[in-house]
Amino acid sequence: MGPTLDFLTLLPYASELLQGLTTTVMLTVVTTLTGLTLAVAVAYLRVNGQPWVRWGLSGYVEVTRNTPFIVQLFFIFFGLPGLGIKIDAITAAFIAMTLNLAAYSAEILRAGISATAKGQLEAGRALGMTTLQSYRHVVLVPAFARVYPALISQSIIVMLGSAVVSQISVFDLTYAANFIQSRNFRSFEVYLLITLVYLLLAFGMRRSFMLVGKRVFAYQQGEQR
Amino acid sequence: MIEFTFWDILRNLLLATRWTIVLSLIAFVGGATVGLVLTFMRLSSSRWLQRLTALYVDLFQGTPLLMQLFLIFFGAAALGHPISAWWAASIALTLFTSAFLCDIWRGCLEAVAKGQWHAARVLGMNYFQSMRHVILPQALRLSIPPTVGFSVQVIKGTALASIIGFVELTKAGTMLNNATFEPFTIFALVALLYFALCYPLSCYARYLEKKLYDAGLR
């Protein structure tokens, strides 16, 4: 076969593509929400927790940031059942992605908090708020706003990294691609198309994040201009 | 069936770690070379070159590394020139690394204050003199911590080469797992070995960043 492209052979597989797309999008939406929520807790406890909590969390963050996502995924999916903890593939993918996003985002948030916090915390304290109250009402939103672009990028990185969950048979976009190319033998066309879909997802994610940010951090608009 | 002791497993993993290191080095050195060229293209006065480089960076940062790997591996085959997993992984990781390093270095060059260009310019220096004597030395200092930090991403990225069949640390782990059915031990060890490679680099990057910060440059 010569080097020609033939995308028409992909048409019969529209439903597989759709299934893969749905899984990737769902995984991304859910893990972004859980991951960022967990990140807030981790960031808070890494600053304000008991020494042993701080120590343990710092271990979690460092291990996550210094090992490949695919190894984390394999460890959760293949390794944990060895200890008697049985997890299905999609749950393993969800856990791995959440833990991964949370570790990076907690570090990003911590930087945002330390850049925002001091004066704000003192102001909160002066108004009689507890540390937790100050965080909730005073520190968190400005800190989030400050590092929001970095959090967007990190969430996108996790979404792109999720291509790997196909390796534990989660029917995501990449799995769909692998499935199709094993049937129609047009691997290059399939992967090209799927790559384009990922690109659009990344683009769409950045866009919608920014729209959300504009609403949530609307109070800043006057400040910035 | 062959019996694997713990030491057999560790020994095999350590042997495979060599290839992770070699692949990381290839990707990093290749990526730095291509990235350097890209950085200067990005900063050139030609609009056309600027756009092209920006597009390149966006494409590699906006798609999964795994897809880049697949496209090169299967793309070469589709073009009638099948390449080995070695080559595909080296090329894909080099391109991936170059895009990120280009972005990091451009940021560093732009982080050197505008006033430095002005000062060099009023002293009569042309573009190359300003770049060489004033801007580059400063940008270089700024760029070292994030570059070292990114090397961790390169090492972790090499794990994906396992998926196209390149036998490095991760692939060795899955192969040993298939032979021994001791997934917990094996993947914990694999993680530990990656950690041993990456963590010192992460710490070093952080130390360099702090040193720069203390020097008042950031």
Added chain:
Amino acid sequence: MTLVYVDNVHKAFGDLEVLKGINLSVAQGEVVAIIGRSGSGKSTLLRCLNQLEKHDSGKITIADKQLDAASMSPKELSENVGMVFQSFNLFPHKTVGENVCLAPLVVRGEGKTEVEKIAREVLEKVGLSDKYDSYPAQLSGGQQQRVAIARALAMRPKVLLCDEVTSALDPELVGEVLRVLEALAAEGMTLILVTHEMGFARDVADRVVFMHQGRIHEEGAPSELFSNPQTPELKQFISAVL
């Protein structure tokens, strides 16, 4: 003898007209202080004089040579016009001596021993010969600005432009920089300064130029101008700053 000649210079940033026809001539050895509100165009005028901003129309000549990219190379320009910035812009990775030597070495291509001799001379002139091997970060703001002046002088320019050179300094450090400029003026150096230091303008300048809304609104000898302003805008400006 006229050294700097500015003839009907216009400059706009987009729709914003910043310079609306500037005419100015500065004689050799003259000290001219440009004053005015922020946004009056005084810094832009200064930056046009060494082409950090390119003027849209009109003519600028320095020592009878027209100032534009076609007729004057950066090297030639820097041998005619030196500049000192509000924010010093010293090269942080180079020592004081290296800051001063760099341009003569790489732009003029002079020999190392000769350049170092000049560097020590100009640093002596600004009272910092003992800081030759220090890095900028080790110096106070006033000392950094004096190094910046020495760095400009090392190119032996015919005229030195000073863009609010004391504005970024703590009040107690302003004096040492002004004294250096005063000494330069006494030596016969041609100086054009944009400044907020009215006392300095009155004591040292031969002529004060008041800019308002992109034009030279009023100019004259400092004693005249400050004691007897002719226009309501200058009156208002003087009462606001003094």
